Amino acid sequence: MIKLDKLSKIFETPGGGTVTAADKVTMEVPEGEICVLLGPSGCGKTTTLKMINGLIPKTSGKIHVAGRDTDDVDPVALRRSIGYVIQQIGLFPNMTIEDNISVVPDLLGWDRKKSRARAGELLELVNLDPGIFLKRFPKELSGGQQQRVGVIRALAADPPVLLMDEPFGAIDPINRAVIQDEFLKMQKELRKTIAFVSHDIDEAIKMGDKIAIFKDGILEQYDSPDDLLARPKNDFIASFLGSDRTLKRLSLLKVSDVMISSQIRVVAQDPVAKARDLMKEAGHKNVVMVGPRGRARGFLHLNDILDETGRVEEHFQALPTTVHPDDDLRTAVSRMFRHDTTWLACVDDDGFFQGFVTQRAISHALGATYRDHADHAPAEAL
Ligand SMILES: Nc1ncnc2c1ncn2[C@@H]1O[C@H](COP(=O)(O)OP(=O)(O)OP(=O)(O)O)[C@@H](O)[C@H]1O
Numbered sequence: 364m365i366k367l368d369k370l371s372k373i374f375e376t377p378g379g380g381t382v383t384a385a386d387k388v389t390m391e392v393p394e395g396e397i398c399v400l401l402g403p404s405g406c407g408k409t410t411t412l413k414m415i416n417g418l419i420p421k422t423s424g425k426i427h428v429a430g431r432d433t434d435d436v437d438p439v440a441l442r443r444s445i446g447y448v449i450q451q452i453g454l455f456p457n458m459t460i461e462d463n464i465s466v467v468p469d470l471l472g473w474d475r476k477k478s479r480a481r482a483g484e485l486l487e488l489v490n491l492d493p494g495i496f497l498k499r500f501p502k503e504l505s506g507g508q509q510q511r512v513g514v515i516r517a518l519a520a521d522p523p524v525l526l527m528d529e530p531f532g533a534i535d536p537i538n539r540a541v542i543q544d545e546f547l548k549m550q551k552e553l554r555k556t557i558a559f560v561s562h563d564i565d566e567a568i569k570m571g572d573k574i575a576i577f578k579d580g581i582l583e584q585y586d587s588p589d590d591l592l593a594r595p596k597n598d599f600i601a602s603f604l605g606s607d608r609t610l611k612r613l614s615l616l617k618v619s620d621v622m623i624s625s626q627i628r629v630v631a632q633d634p635v636a637k638a639r640d641l642m643k644e645a646g647h648k649n650v651v652m653v654g655p656r657g658r659a660r661g662f663l664h665l666n667d668i669l670d671e672t673g674r675v676e677e678h679f680q681a682l683p684t685t686v687h688p689d690d691d692l693r694t695a696v697s698r699m700f701r702h703d704t705t706w707l708a709c710v711d712d713d714g715f716f717q718g719f720v721t722q723r724a725i726s727h728a729l730g731a732t733y734r735d736h737a738d739h740a741p742a743e744a745l
Pocket residue numbers: 374375376382383384402403404405406407408409410411562
């Protein structure tokens with residue numbers, strides 16, 4: 364756990380003035396969670412982060428890391444006990460990757476065999492083959508590979524707390540998304556307590572269990588990504604998050620959150636009349652046709668079969684696309700727009716029909732937050 368209590372930093376400037384880079388910041392990052400520190404340039408994110416491991420001495424306030432007041436810990440020991448990842452990576456060019464990863468365990472006097480074995484395990488965690496990479500030098504790695512090494516090096520001594528300062532900022536967008544995904548997968552297992560500086564809202568939404576938004580050294584709001592997007596506390600936060608913040612929420616919600624589980628379905632041999640009755644009874648305009656074991660095979664649209672007779676197999680259309688219940692709503696909406704449809708059938712990994720998702724259900728789910736909390740929402744959200 365990381366706990367900051369009225370933490371302040373006042374820099375003195377050469378002209379005799381002062382800059383308050385952090386102003387009585389009080390917040391807590393619960394154990395095993397990622398907190399993203401977000402805000403415009405110069406708002407105090409990096410200063411706050413660097414005070415946690417003592418790289419910048421605080422002016423006042425208290426810091427607790429993993430239950431200990433950092434004032435009571437030797438500064439060098441404190442720094443070595445906290446993982447630290449920076450954008451510039453900082454691998455030692457004349458050391459192999461194996462030795463780079465083992466820097467902190469070596470400083471801590473760990474058994475050499477144990478730390479070298481751990482270096483190999485850590486490389487595997489980020490999909491780098493130890494057989495290939497352990498003996499290489501940093502310049503023989505791509506930028507993305509070096510950044511992966513930067514991340515696992517911070518984990519080598521198994522610190523409970525990790526500080527990350529724009530760790531993926533220098534990586535191109537495609538590789539950045541891959542590394543972010545790998546990191547989240549790793550974090551699911553490792554459950555480190557992480558403070559993560561970013562200036563990228565989309566990264567903060569993706570990575571953060573919670574987001575802390577700063578302005579001029581002041582912590583303006585500290586909330587879960589969805590709460591922040593749905594209920595920004597003031598106009599500064601609303602405009603910082605962007606006018607498309609409701610759309611950003613789509614990536615936080617899953618298809619299963621709004622899926623209407625449906626028992627209503629037909630098979631190829633059913634009479635069309637049965638399909639028509641089922642739709643009318645349920646108030647639906649479409650019904651999915653499934654195969655003998657329940658895999659989604661197609662659909663019928665009510666208007667197309669109003670005066671038809673015969674069997675479903677003579678009239679069904681192919682499903683233009685489907686979604687998985689674990690897909691996010693951004694994916695669902697994007698597929699709906701691409702295929703010009705207002706609903707999608709949801710199928711599991713094996714293609715079995717689970718239910719459906721509609722544009723109305725999605726806009727209802729997004730709107731519910733604003734309706735439920737209308738008194739807290741800024742006017743723009745009403
Ligand atoms: N050593 C220093 N001496 C004087 N002022 C400083 C010093 N370091 C930072 N500052 C000032 O403190 C404020 C906060 O800086 P900080 O680097 O924490 O911002 P940041 O939010 O991390 O910004 P960025 O996103 O641009 O990295 C800024 O106004 C900065 O100019």
